[in-house]
Amino acid sequence: MNSRDTMPGVHFLLLLIEHGDAAAVRQRLGIGVPEQLTDEGAAWELDRLAAPRSVQLWMLERDDPGTNRLVFHRAHVGDAVKRDILRGLPFGAATGPLPVRVDCGQPYCSHAEPDIPVSRRGLIEGLREARTMGAARTAARAVSKPDWAAVAEADRAEPLPGFARWALGVRIDCPPEVRAQFGSHPKFTKRLRDAGIVEVREYVLLGRPPRDVLAVLRLGTRLFPHRVAEAAEVLAPLVRAELGANPDAWAVLAQLLPSFAGTVPELVVTSGAVARP
Structure with missing residues (x-):
């Protein structure tokens, strides 16, 4: 992915929580606001993924x-x-x-x-x-x-x-x-x-690895937003319950995401569990 946008999966999941909470998490992770996508740029990135x-x-x-x-x-x-x-x-x-x-x-x-x-x-x-x-x-x-x-x-x-x-x-x-x-x-x-x-x-719940699934959904906010809305309905309750505004949970997720071999729900649940006191 673009060197200025190295965490597309995290960026996508942050869309599922409150805007102010997402801004605080970005500051904690030091990732900033993702750059705006064009259709052509998103399609080019999509070709590089196992979509x-x-x-x-x-x-x-x-x-x-x-x-x-x-x-x-x-x-x-x-x-x-x-x-x-x-x-x-x-x-x-x-x-x-x-x-x-x-x-x-x-x-x-x-x-x-x-x-x-x-x-x-x-x-x-x-x-x-x-x-x-x-x-x-x-x-x-x-x-x-x-x-x-x-x-x-x-x-x-x-x-x-x-x-x-x-x-x-x-x-x-x-x-x-x-x-x-x-x-x-x-x-x-x-x-x-x-x-x-x-x-x-099915893709959201069973697709692997989460790095690719979430990157595809991030690009989908530009290329197929109607389908991404369906994905958000599936994931948002889990993300809010397990990660919410807890920056430690998001930090764990960002650390696990590059190599996590399970599904997206398993990643979210694992990240929340690790960060709990």
Whole structure:
């Protein structure tokens, strides 16, 4: 992270307590007020972190053309998502097509819609015919946002093959209710987490290490504030109860954070316990 902002996780957690208390803790830790982020700067920092793939969707949910441009140019964004960005399809609550502004000015960067083949027998039959993981990934790429309802209905009528279900389920834009239809067993959800597909609450409670989780959330205050608000609702009661305005507890947290291997809640609880007399 930026040398002037070496404690992004602490900065994020300090947002969850009273402003005056946070100022006193910053003074005790000697970290000052964090610098303001830009979308471009935050996206650049995000690329350096072990962030889950779902952050791409959280960014797109803003339905902001500038944010869509940032996602379009991120590494490992699938062709299906790029196609829907170029078509102006909203990923959040917007009801109409979005302005499309993805040109980055780089001469060797393509801004053309990806060529995504569709089975000659149609989208659904292409998914049903998938008998290998490679074939399933190819068939799943053809699914666009308007197609998810038809995919869900087809799966309810007759379950899609396992390869197709998995290829669809790990799409960042697969609707949560459709993904849940594909599987809800703990082993399935763990595989999804391992593939970088998480809900915000799950990420906050189970993500590791806290250094990365909190750094991602700090950047999210700029890139996906609506999702960070969900994270704050989960963490704020615990942070206020365990750390509150106690500068000693915050000092312990700052010392533990770089190498702590547990979860964010475990870090907060441990820091509070160590600092208690």
